[in-house]
Amino acid sequence: MIQCRTEQDTGMPCSGDTRIDLETGKESISVDSLSRRHNRAATCTTSIRDKTGVFHPCAQSRIRNIPPLAIGFLDLANSGDFAANVFNQVPVPAYAVALMAIGATVALVMSFVAFWDAKRSCSNIRLLRKERKTLEESSGDHRVELDINHRDLGTEIFDRAGVEIAMGVGAFLISIGTYMAIGGANRAVWFGSNLLSGYIGNALPALYGVLNAGWSVYVWVRAQIQAEAAQSHLDDGIAKTLFLRRIKTVQEHAILTAVVCLVSGALSMVTPTQCWPYPVLLVFGLAFIYGTWVYKTQIGYERPLFTESYLLDKEYLVPQICTLQTVKTAMLVKTDAWNHLNLGNLSMSDLIRFMTNCDLFGQFCLHLLQ
Known part of the structure; x- marks a missing residue:
């Protein structure tokens, strides 16, 4: 020793x-x-x-409120069924089989990445709940700390664990349905493929889009209240400038996230019968990657757990x-x-x-x- x-x-x-x-x-x-x-x-x-x-x-x-950049690719991964829907014919062309295999594999890999980070996020959620219980049971005035805890807890639930579970499960189902589409000559397999890669696989991301849009509105309103408070109570200087700059970034990210989630969720329910949404989904998928990068580099942070x-x-x-x-x-x-x-x-x-x-x-x- x-x-x-x-x-x-x-x-x-x-x-x-x-x-x-x-x-x-x-x-x-x-x-x-x-x-x-x-x-x-x-x-x-x-x-x-x-x-x-x-x-x-x-x-x-410590709470590390910084998701990996790979999560930003989940939205694109949920479009991995494009070949199965665009080339929905029998017999399946060889090039379509190759595209289906690639899209299904990417969606499957991304689903496991999502589940891996969702586990880390759930660990943060347990810590934040424990922190909140400690602050609520303490005798001091911890309104500021509780407000930060509430914001961090909501971020972990809606912006991290929520997107990873919803889109991760969706990507997994879409990957299975797309693999099944390769054997689309069988009527039963074709029907099951359309259900998995179409309606069932896209239902969870669409539902998540609505919930996340509501959370994004709350984040924007909360940031606006903080901006007004900063204008009234902070003196001009570095701290005020940095604070207002961060609030602007948070609000812009909230708007981008709400729009991307709502539009992508709605269009994903159209893809089983229409092909035209895919170019639009590509644009919004890239926007989701950009939003994840902004959160990772400019908004997310790491902090110690609050004590009494x-x-x-x-x-x-x-x-x-x-x-x-x-x-x-x-x-x-x-x-x-x-x-x-x-x-x-x-x-x-x-x-x-x-x-x-x-x-x-x-x-x-x-x-x-x-």
Whole structure:
């Protein structure tokens, strides 16, 4: 067994030191990390090493509200039955068989990708419900934290798990129906193929489109209320500019998502009998990919779970936003960002505090353990 311990006094009021204890004999590391919030107690996280030798947090303590970009291709995957509907004839031409096999395979693969990420989203949903229960049972005023929790929970249900389950099941049924269409010379097989790849396979995405449109309207209205509050209560500056810019992006994404889901869902129910919707579905499928990219790169985020001692207020958030924007700008445009931020002159304790304030200390510990 090898034990390693480092201690650094950060000078922060909430905690005296930071400890990293390694016990390789038990394949675990206990990390007592500093809090980003001055009135929060230090949090303790434990990491374990998997069979490949990579360390991971033993218990999930963060919400990662960032879906993979591959989910954006689900809308196109649900159009994998185009060959079965366009070349709906007997005998089936050889080129149509090839196109059916390709479309069905793509839809099948994407369905498993959707189910894989839906499992991750369900894990987030359980964590968010646990977080909400903790905040509701606490004695402090946590209206802000509960509102964020409500938004994150709705996002996971409607914008992530919902789309993945609905379109994942639809893509799976469409893939089976399209494979069956290859043997369309059999009347019973042809009938079952039309049901699976046509009406049944497209019913769930169409229903999801209506539900998601309602959620998107709620997101747009909520963002508009926040924009009006920001205009009234925030002083002109970096924080206000960034906040209003984010709100505009959220509203534009909500509009795009609502339109794409409604139109794609409606047109998908027409494809079993008509071929003309497919070019339109291609355009909206590309728009769905773009919307997923926007959410992944500009809207989605990762945050620690709120506890009963975690309080968010303007006095804390505004300086944090300004500081983090300065760091981000330096990292993006400065070739000597290290010196520009004066990190080279910091003591070890100040450097650890800097990483903690930027919410980088947890990841730093994991990288250190590798």
